[in-house]
Amino acid sequence: MINYRNAKLSDVEEIIKLINLYAEQGLMLPRTRSTLYEGIREFVVAVEDEKIIGTGSLHIIWDDLAEVRALAVDPDRRGQGIGRRIVEILLQEAADLHCPQVFTLTYQVEFFKNFGFNIVDKENMPHKVWKECINCVKFPNCDENAMILNLG
Ligand SMILES: CC(C)(COP(=O)(O)OP(=O)(O)OC[C@H]1O[C@@H](n2cnc3c(N)ncnc32)[C@H](O)[C@@H]1OP(=O)(O)O)[C@@H](O)C(=O)NCCC(=O)NCCS
Numbered sequence: 765m766i767n768y769r770n771a772k773l774s775d776v777e778e779i780i781k782l783i784n785l786y787a788e789q790g791l792m793l794p795r796t797r798s799t800l801y802e803g804i805r806e807f808v809v810a811v812e813d814e815k816i817i818g819t820g821s822l823h824i825i826w827d828d829l830a831e832v833r834a835l836a837v838d839p840d841r842r843g844q845g846i847g848r849r850i851v852e853i854l855l856q857e858a859a860d861l862h863c864p865q866v867f868t869l870t871y872q873v874e875f876f877k878n879f880g881f882n883i884v885d886k887e888n889m890p891h892k893v894w895k896e897c898i899n900c901v902k903f904p905n906c907d908e909n910a911m912i913l914n915l916g
Contacts, residue, residue, distance in 0.1 A: 771807035778816040820850040869908040881911035
């Protein structure tokens with residue numbers, strides 16, 4: 765059975781392994797231990813037989829905007845609804861915080877469309893969104909899609 769729960773400090777090594785596996789393929793941004801420990805309370809993990817098979821985080825940007833980031837499912841477990849469940853949990857967290865909008869920067873456009881996210885012009889995103897982009901290997905030529913979901 766898959767258990768979905770908030771991440772613990774002891775999960776960091778497994779989370780980083782999962783994220784950086786995809787980062788090596790250019791599908792995600794690499795994460796350092798430092799940023800993961802600092803942001804650990806933002807992370808949700810999917811656990812089966814004590815192994816982390818999925819993760820994702822909700823990062824608050826401002827009083828009206830949050831970001832789904834660092835979403836990754838074990839390559840052997842993709843397409844089984846795990847990513848969907850993680851995003852549902854993160855969106856519920858955003859709703860509980862009364863955050864009206866959630867965005868993501870992604871190559872997985874069809875996956876996010878399933879939740880009602882729509883592509884928006886990156887130029888229209890608030891400047892604060894780009895704060896961490898200067899640390900990205902792709903900066904300033906970001907080819908990810910900015911997508912927004914209105915939670916109402
Ligand atoms: C993207 C990712 C998180 C999706 O998780 P997943 O567990 O494989 O996806 P799910 O099984 O929950 O899929 C949910 C729905 O999205 C669809 N879907 C998933 N990935 C898709 C894709 N790449 N393109 C189109 N549809 C996709 C599924 O078919 C499913 O639709 P359905 O419910 O109508 O059958 C996962 O494939 C992954 O880790 N990818 C590599 C890392 C990555 O790109 N992360 C995103 C960074 S923003």
